[in-house]
Amino acid sequence: MTSGLDLFTARWARAVADAGPSSMTSAQVSALLGELAQQLSRALRSTPFDPSAGYRVGAALVAADLTGPAAIERSVCALARLPADLGYADSEVHERLPRLQGALAAGYAEALGLRTRREQEAIGREALDARREAERALRESEARFRTVFAGTAIAISIGDTTGRVLAVNPAFCALLGYSEEEFRGGKISDFLHPDDLPVVQETISRDLVCGAEDRVVLDTRFLRKDGEVVWAHVGVCLVRDEAGAPNCLVALGEDVTERHDLQERLTYQARHDPLTGLPNRALFLTRLTEVYDDAPDSQRVGLCLVDLDGFAQFNDSLGHEVGDLVLVLAAERLAGCVAGPGHVLARLGGDEFAVLIPDAAGSAEVVELARRILSAFAEPVAVGDHRLSVGVSIGVVDRTVGEHGGGVPLIGQIENSEPAHLMCAAHLALSWAKADGRRRWAAFDPERQAREMTRHALAAMIPAAVEHHEFLVEYQPLVALPDGRLRGAEALVRWRHPTLGLLEPEQFIGLAEESDAIVTLGRQVMQQAIAEAAGWCRARRAGEEPVYVSVNVSARQVGEPQLVEDVLATLEECGLEARLLHLEITESAVLGPAAHAVSTLLRLSEAGVRIAVDDFGTGYSNLAYLRDLPVHELKLASRFVHGLHPSDPAGSVDERIVAALVSLAHTLGLVVIAEGVETRAQAERLRALGCDLAQGTLLAAPCPPEQMARLLRSGDRLGPV
Secondary structure, three states, X not given: OOOHHHHHHHHHHHHHHHHOOOOOOHHHHHHHHHHHHHHHHHHXXXXXXXXXXXXXXXXXXXXXXXXXXXXXXXXXXXHOOHHHHHOOOOHHHHHHHHHHHHHHHHHHHHHXXXXXXXXXXXXXXXXXHHHHHHHHOHHHHHHHHHHHHHHOOOEEEEEOOOOEEEEEOHHHHHHHOOOHHHHOOOEHHHHEOOOOHHHHHHHHHHHHHOOOOOEEEXXXXXXXXXXXXXXXXXXXXXXXXXXXXXXXEEEEEEEOHHHHHHHHHHXXXXXXXXXXXXXXXXXXXXXXXHHHHHOOOOOEEEEEEEEEOOHHHHHXXXXXXXXHHHHHHHHHHHHHHOOOOOOEEEEEEOOEEEEEEOOOOOHHHHHHHHHHHHHHOOOOEEEOOEEEOOOEEEEEEEEEOOOOOOOOOOXXXXXXXXXXXXXXXHHHHHHHHHHOOOOOEEEOOHHHHHHHHHHHHHHHHHHHHHHOOOEEEEEEEEEEOOOOOEEEEEEEEEEEEOOOEEEOHHHOHHHHHOOOHHHHHHHHHHHHHHHHHHHHHHHOOOOOOOOEEEEEOOHHHHOOOOHHHHHHHHHHHHOOXXXXXXXXXXXXXXXXXXXXXXXXXXXHHHOOOEEEEEEEOOOOOOOOHHHHOOOOEEEEOHHHHHOOOOOOOOOOHHHHHHHHHHHHHHHOOOXXXXXXXXXXXXXXXXXXXXOOEEOEOOOEOOEOHHHHHHHHHHOOOOOOO
């Protein structure tokens, strides 16, 4: 079976064979290219990546005399198919490919140039030898020199030290399209491109005529008689007389226009995205660095980082061809928004684009650009028979060149530099735009970044804090509204942070839920709360109804396979009845998890543990779970309680909502608990609406276990009666 590498080698061999004749047989060419293909394949997957294999392959092509007029161009084009033939699909391989293509072309050009220079030097030596020989044997030397001078394909001109032309050979005439008579008496500088003339004159005057060097080599442009530009690789030699004084200048040139154009194309390809034609990440970062290197500190730089929302769905559902067309159309729409002088629009990779405003007038200009971009993507994109709604999220940043921005440089960017900080800030702002709902722009905000960095720092400290038992549990009484008696207590965890002091749950619970730390922390709180509640039961007076403890359980905990066994084992170990443990679970935890979590709740309920839905009314609108799942209590969100206004009790929207929720819960046989009760008026309205229990600062604030135990011993009523 033909391998991908064999297929690539065969395609390459055909391309090179079509480029021109070679001194090698087709079998030899195939064998050589097979070895070179293996080197290129290894280079694409090497770690670390080293493009020098491409350089060596380019040199090997020249050494094998595979130098037909289009050999290198077709080799570079063939190399573009290597990842596809070998099945390499990851983006890293495709990002390496332009560098490997450039290295191949560079190695080819260097080797071919070296061979050409050797030929030039040999011809030059022969020409000079012929001149010396002419002094000794004029007739023989003259004939030999004329043979070399007139017959070689290398363009040769001879001039005095002022640059006046003394003689040119037919190849030089053919190079520029002038006759020998048109050259004679003129200066070589008359035929140079005006932009290159100062550099050439300075080089010859400084290095040759003044005696610093006997030979200089340079690439320069000439103007042909028909007006076209010709690139030539020129070597200029200084010939001295018998006394060592400068006598004349001999210039040998080769037309390298095609090679130069190829190098320009390869350079363009290495610095531009092949799909959209936009500058790629490398060129964009180069331009960004140049702005910071050249601009004054007071100059403002604006950057919009644009990401297509949901682009992966187009690729996955409609195929990569449609995805590529979406990218092309997106690039066209972005280009229509970028009209300022010096603005740089680039595709950084994937579905991420960037717009650089190197001399922004201020934040307003950058924000206005972001708004134009959002407006440009308001209409669907037509791709064949599909009309696709393509939204964008945009990260916006604007600052002066001399301003030290926030953020840590991204890996792979220009590390430890202001351009890197600018890119990092834009990426951060882009992530905010996506987190805030997509299809919008977000500006970089140092204060928000500081808060997030603090948040990340706290998240990193939580596992160690759990291990070192830095968390403590307080209890807030749950009071019966009809009689004001204490019926239960909610366990509330606090973090005794070594430097920040006592932290409330909302400052760290969300962070703990993002990792496995919430499972360990939840287990610790559960064990402590059950042990405390068991102590309350043992200490109660005869005939008193025991007080239950309510513990919050996260969605991660509900999904833990060992939750039921851990809870039941702790209840048995501490001697607490299962009915005196209430587990508070959010609506998302009830509806979001898979069947395993539902099974967990059913098993806990069957064991006697009561289940309460916390923050009821703020989550899912589907209420079927109240009928189908083992739910015993509803805790009304505090936002409804705060909306109970005594000035308009009958007409309050929140009051009607509370009344409806209480009625619904009682219809289903559920107990209703109101959170966040802060005023007597709120408590009275809740009692009038039939709410069963309440908690809040009006009734009692969260307190340490010892204080909770004293409340229980006192038997005092806590609510308004």
